[in-house]
Amino acid sequence: MSTDTLAEPRTRGLQERLWEAVTGRDEQAAARLVLDAVDEGTDPEAVLLDVIAPVQARVGTEWAANRLSVAQEHAASAIAERVIAALALHPRARARATPRLGRVTVACVDQEWHALPARLLAEVLTLRGWQVDFLGAQVPTPHLIGHLHSFGADAVALSSSIPTRLPTAHAAITACQAVGVPVLVGGAAFGPDGRYARLLGADAWAPDARAAAARLADGIPVPVPAAGRQQIDDLPHLGDQEYTLVVRGRPGLVREVMSQLEDRFPAAASYTEQQREHTAQDIAHIVEYLSVALYTDDDDLFTGFMGWTAAILEARRVPAASLTPVLDVLGTELKDFPRTTRLLAGARSALEAGGPLLRSTG
Template sequence: MNATGITDAVRADFDTCLADADEGGALELAVGLVTSGVSAEDVLLGLVAPAQVRVGERWECGEWTVAQEHAATHVSRLTVDAVASAAPVGGGSPRHVLVACSDGEWHVLPSHILAEVMRLRGFQVRSLGGSVSPHELLSDVHQNGPDVVALSCTLTFNLPLAQRQIETCQCAGIPVMAGGPGFGPEGTWAYALGADLYAADARDAAEALLHRWPPVLCGESSVQAGAVEEYAALVRRRPELLADLIHVLRDVFPGLRERPGGSGLSDVPYPSDIPSPSGVPGPSGREHEDGTDFLGRLLDSLAAAVFVDDARVFTGQLAFASAYFSARSVEPRCLLAMTDALADRLRGSPRTLDTLSAGHRCLATREADSRRPG
């Protein structure tokens, strides 16, 4: 038995419940831990959250279908609710936290766990769920007057949209705590967007707010005007660039024409609630997207990388896409052809070209590594 009371055998049993979509078994196991004396916070962060990461890994490597992922995620959500209901909640705190996902972000489970951990710590919590627009966020801030907004982002291509939410809150005088792998290693991109605080996980978020209350407005965006200009140009040209990519793929890889949907990536399912392992940008959170949408996400990642002036946003998405394709016997060379085609069409955009060059190097290195013996 480890410090939290959650053994490897317990984790394996919970993983089996998720694999079998066994709601009853999962709830009995998790709630049983709480009633036996394991803290609800430890169950949420030491059992449920890591299990969901493993769900994502199984989907990414092709072991699970998107339907299996959806079923497992549904069980995880039910488990979070059951564990929170079984535990005593701290009370009496005047600290009011508003929890929301960034605009375009449908990975709700991380914010769900955050909200429950905050409640267990005695905070007053209001949760708005997935993909909250700046207008919706501002309306709720004005109506309910939180002391701080906790903003969750899993996917890096949502960073430009997240900045709008951060700016909206700060204009209303409300500080923002950012969290999630979408904000980069150690919150690099959260601070670049002007967030006031960053927390790596729900426990860190609660500790930070308990020890640094009240939170204050101190963030400042470092996004440059030139980056915003190139980002806006990429957004305007997105339909044109997407059409170009599809034609390039058909010309370079004629065999892709025979696959349903035209692009050769016609049935790329994205899971609904996977915190991407190791912070690598992962699936979009939508129930089902076709290959055109998949290519669009790559364009969105390119635009977001230009916006925050950090090629890692784009290279991370390329690395994920390459691994995803390899696991499904799709030739990852199509990503290299795509990157080169974009560079040819975007010669007048220096930041974008630098980002695409980094993407080319990343893919070339991965291909070379894959060909090495052993």
């Protein structure tokens, strides 16, 4: 077997054993499994990307299907992070980690708490010979720019998993470019094809850590700073102010939907206090995704989120039909906003179409 890749049966076996360890909250077993694999000749990068990363993706899938609780998902993720830290200290990993290339700053955008994808990239880049500054989760843009001023970088790699962070990512991209540092972005927030990376003016996008490392190795041209560049320069549709007004009105919109929900969806009358709290949180997320769809002017972003939400609710035995009155109330409250009306109508039609949308987003 090559030391650079894992044979498929062995990969599946390691994945299953690691899955059992992280879902069984057995950190020692998880660490022992990973370190033994490296001792036996498996390349550390292959362990990171072919074993740990797929298991973590499975954790998210199982949570969405309501087969793992939030606490179980958090525990599994915490174990994965500590296992990665242990792997980074393995002699074979340290031997590969002598910096011989440039310097890269890896960070999650502000308010992005899903740090594991960025951590995986940081470790892969370190193994490949980059000097890496890993800043971790939710890095405020001023702090990121302060770091660049203090230590410099040949490139910044920004990670975001949640599309609602795209406006913040946009601000971070333009700020880094303004100080002459190119930005590579990655993570689910930017779309499976990188469409939002292009929309927000990132210098490069990569779908995964291997592709990101290859793109950095090829070199990303240093951007020419554009004096006074604003987000509206990239997204002229923001000039209609719909995004700003919906963001500012979000608390009131959530209250209005909650006040009308029982009349439009009678089952809500029997909700417990906890169920009402969760419902308010769900509505807030819907308005948040509506806002970012207005920011990007992308109907698919909002429609896809509503389909995913419907699938999540169904997995938790909450009828997806409860989403329709939410869209109806929002449509009434925001009837004077043309783009918003279009987004809400499209999502409502997709939900009414039913099966195919829910299956594709489950």
